Amino acid sequence: MATSNPSREAILARIREGLRTPAPPMEAKTLDGPIFEPVQNPLERFQQECKANLMECQVTADASGSAQVLAQVLNSLPAGEVFLQDDPVLRRLMENSGSARQLQWSSQGGPAETAQATVTLADALIAQTGSIFVSAACGGRGASVVAPCHIVYATARQLVPDLVTALRTATAQGRLDNHSFACIISGSSRTADIEKILVQGAHGPMRLVVILETNS
Amino acid sequence: MSSAAEQFLRDAATKSADLVHREIIRRNMDSYEAAHQRGRSRIKNWEAARRRCQEIKREAIEHLDKYLLQFEEKVIAHGGHVFWAANGDEACAYIKDLAVSRNVRTVVKSKSMVTEEIHLSPVLEKVGIKVWETDLGEFIVQLRNEPPYHIVTPAMHLNRQQIRELFREKLGEDIADADPQKLVALARRKLREAFFAAEMGISGANFLVADSGAIAISTNEGNGRLSTSLPRIHVAVTGIEKIVPRLEDLGTLWPVLATSGTGQPITTYSTLIGGPRRPSEADGPEEFHVVLLDNGRSSLLANAEEREVLTCIRCGACLNICPVYRNIGGHTYNTTYQGPIGSVLTPHLRGNDFQHLAQASSLCGACSSVCPVNINLHHHLLHNRRDAAASGNAKASERAQFRLWRTAMLHPGLYRLGGWMMRRSLRLLYGMGLAGTVFDPMRAWSRKRTPMPLPAKSFRTRWKEGLEKEEQGRGQVGNK
Numbered sequence: 213m214a215t216s217n218p219s220r221e222a223i224l225a226r227i228r229e230g231l232r233t234p235a236p237p238m239e240a241k242t243l244d245g246p247i248f249e250p251v252q253n254p255l256e257r258f259q260q261e262c263k264a265n266l267m268e269c270q271v272t273a274d275a276s277g278s279a280q281v282l283a284q285v286l287n288s289l290p291a292g293e294v295f296l297q298d299d300p301v302l303r304r305l306m307e308n309s310g311s312a313r314q315l316q317w318s319s320q321g322g323p324a325e326t327a328q329a330t331v332t333l334a335d336a337l338i339a340q341t342g343s344i345f346v347s348a349a350c351g352g353r354g355a356s357v358v359a360p361c362h363i364v365y366a367t368a369r370q371l372v373p374d375l376v377t378a379l380r381t382a383t384a385q386g387r388l389d390n391h392s393f394a395c396i397i398s399g400s401s402r403t404a405d406i407e408k409i410l411v412q413g414a415h416g417p418m419r420l421v422v423i424l425e426t427n428s
Numbered sequence: 429m430s431s432a433a434e435q436f437l438r439d440a441a442t443k444s445a446d447l448v449h450r451e452i453i454r455r456n457m458d459s460y461e462a463a464h465q466r467g468r469s470r471i472k473n474w475e476a477a478r479r480r481c482q483e484i485k486r487e488a489i490e491h492l493d494k495y496l497l498q499f500e501e502k503v504i505a506h507g508g509h510v511f512w513a514a515n516g517d518e519a520c521a522y523i524k525d526l527a528v529s530r531n532v533r534t535v536v537k538s539k540s541m542v543t544e545e546i547h548l549s550p551v552l553e554k555v556g557i558k559v560w561e562t563d564l565g566e567f568i569v570q571l572r573n574e575p576p577y578h579i580v581t582p583a584m585h586l587n588r589q590q591i592r593e594l595f596r597e598k599l600g601e602d603i604a605d606a607d608p609q610k611l612v613a614l615a616r617r618k619l620r621e622a623f624f625a626a627e628m629g630i631s632g633a634n635f636l637v638a639d640s641g642a643i644a645i646s647t648n649e650g651n652g653r654l655s656t657s658l659p660r661i662h663v664a665v666t667g668i669e670k671i672v673p674r675l676e677d678l679g680t681l682w683p684v685l686a687t688s689g690t691g692q693p694i695t696t697y698s699t700l701i702g703g704p705r706r707p708s709e710a711d712g713p714e715e716f717h718v719v720l721l722d723n724g725r726s727s728l729l730a731n732a733e734e735r736e737v738l739t740c741i742r743c744g745a746c747l748n749i750c751p752v753y754r755n756i757g758g759h760t761y762n763t764t765y766q767g768p769i770g771s772v773l774t775p776h777l778r779g780n781d782f783q784h785l786a787q788a789s790s791l792c793g794a795c796s797s798v799c800p801v802n803i804n805l806h807h808h809l810l811h812n813r814r815d816a817a818a819s820g821n822a823k824a825s826e827r828a829q830f831r832l833w834r835t836a837m838l839h840p841g842l843y844r845l846g847g848w849m850m851r852r853s854l855r856l857l858y859g860m861g862l863a864g865t866v867f868d869p870m871r872a873w874s875r876k877r878t879p880m881p882l883p884a885k886s887f888r889t890r891w892k893e894g895l896e897k898e899e900q901g902r903g904q905v906g907n908k
């Protein structure tokens with residue numbers, strides 16, 4: 213269906229007409245130097261920021277360590293189904309964790325309302341803000357928000373120093389040309405709408421766990 | 429005076445004397461202020477950050493047509509629809525027709541000031557569609573049948589006891605200790621049913637990214653994520669001025685918006701959506717519509733002097749710092765956008781009935797000093813005052829007073845005489861015990877404040893004496 217757009221031309225014409233008068237120039241000012249403190253040690257900074265964001269970041273040395281951490285996290289959750297991004301890496305990890313939970317894979321659709329946890333990969337990790345960068349490729353949209361616990365499996369090689377680098381890379385790789393959705397997630401879901409008191413787990417996950425493998 | 433102006437004065441007087449309200453706002457603002465300061469100290473060069481954001485938004489607005497077309501082309505290429513709405517009626521009609529034609533029964537909305545501006549919910553409810561506000565603050569004010577109190581924190585004016593009462597009455601569950609954690613859990617449970625039942629999700633957009641054809645939404649709760657992931661149709665309603673040129677611009681805008689909005693380094697979910705679900709993707713809406721709203725923005729653009737008002741990123745910082753907002757509260761403005769930015773913007777969006785808002789300022793400039801995109805807000809308030817006076821809407825008594833004042837200022841002798849007479853007659857009046865009565869010309873001031881003592885000497889005399897003393901002092905120093 214092509215959208216019928218009776219006002220489109222009129223709005224554009226008004227914009228063009230309005231812009232014929234130039235705006236007063238900006239006050240001349242030169243402010244040199246970086247806006248944000250450059251990130252020296254991405255791994256260390258990422259861990260610090262995760263803590264500040266109330267995320268759990270578990271650093272592991274190798275794949276078997278990661279499988280162990282995954283098993284521990286899953287064991288700490290109430291009974292119920294786990295949703296996973298359908299990727300060979302996660303299939304292997306899940307197998308090695310020895311968990312006997314009922315699984316649902318993203319190739320069969322989005323996570324169910326009752327899923328206890330979702331497990332996904334990330335496109336990148338951002339040190340500056342302690343964030344994980346996911347796109348629809350990471351199990352879809354609901355994969356990072358529907359369940360009470362979201363577990364992300366990532367490697368230290370995926371760390372980028374800051375937001376601008378992450379966004380520039382995303383543009384260069386055509387992330388939003390190839391996927392309908394991307395999100396920079398910096399902590400568990402939260403609200404401070406009642407008396408500015410912070411409450412975790414507003415509508416999305418109460419826990420966000422990053423399993424960060426340093427030696428893969 | 430317009431009836432809106434009279435209403436404003438009445439509400440302002442009531443609200444500023446409401447002690448419970450004052451206490452709630454004071455506590456909220458104190459905790460915002462502390463977080464904001466902490467947040468700012470994390471940014472190495474705050475002034476450079478503001479400047480960068482100002483440059484980005486200025487560039488976008490100065491080439492608005494080009495960037496909107498670039499955005500549109502990309503969204504359509506990704507399988508989405510873009511509708512251009514000249515006003516609120518067109519926007520509402522488009523969304524209503526879409527909902528009706530797709531058999532939508534339930535809509536979940538994530539926070540969007542633009543949908544408040546165009547009064548979308550009543551239009552949908554009229555055709556039998558159930559609309560759920562899903563941002564916790566918005567959900568609370570929706571249950572109370574109230575408009576949002578603040579553009580960032582819609583339920584800032586309520587304390588936990590009031591929210592407990594509301595939930596007990598409207599949701600039928602009593603959280604005895606009014607624990608915020610439990611209140612949030614209750615809202616979560618109720619809204620989760622809505623998220624999974626809704627056929628349409630409606631969101632706003634904090635930014636429209638031209639080079640990627642994506643909308644950017646910042647939320648902490650995750651409601652923005654759920655309402656754009658689960659329903660089969662997603663409609664984003666947004667003003668044309670939200671455009672930014674490049675995706676990487678968000679690398680500065682996101683942290684600055686979060687810092688100014690809540691003091692966070694970045695909002696928990698900084699989401700980018702560029703179209704409906706692709707065939708290879710696990711989930712997501714089958715349809716994606718962006719409604720681009722003009723509604724007076726293009727006329728504001730044509731006003732070169734005030735054009736920069738369109739660069740506002742709706743962070744709410746100017747509301748939080750404004751001494752007027754802090755005293756009269758958000759609802760007194762009776763507008764979608766409150767505080768300094770609302771006072772500047774509303775007359776342009778809603779016409780002359782809101783010109784009085786230009787007076788809702790002490791012109792202290794605090795708003796301009798915090799604005800993360802350097803909008804010279806208090807100057808724009810002055811411009812609006814000038815325009816209101818020029819449009820002939822000023823009261824006759826006010827015009828007469830200013831004529832009198834002008835004459836006095838141009839004739840120093842007359843001014844002196846006036847001052848002398850004023851002091852004399854006041855002394856006489858007060859001597860007769862008439863202070864504070866209807867005969868007291870200072871009554872408007874002293875009714876709600878400590879009366880000012882009458883000065884023994886005129887300002888000019890004291891000024892002169894001060895100068896003489898200073899000169900004497902300087903002479904002594906020189907003699908040493």
Ligand code: SF4
Pocket residue numbers: 688739740741742743744745746747769795798799800801802803805
């Ligand atoms: S005018 Fe400036 S301070 Fe006020 S809401 Fe807009 S961006 Fe924030």
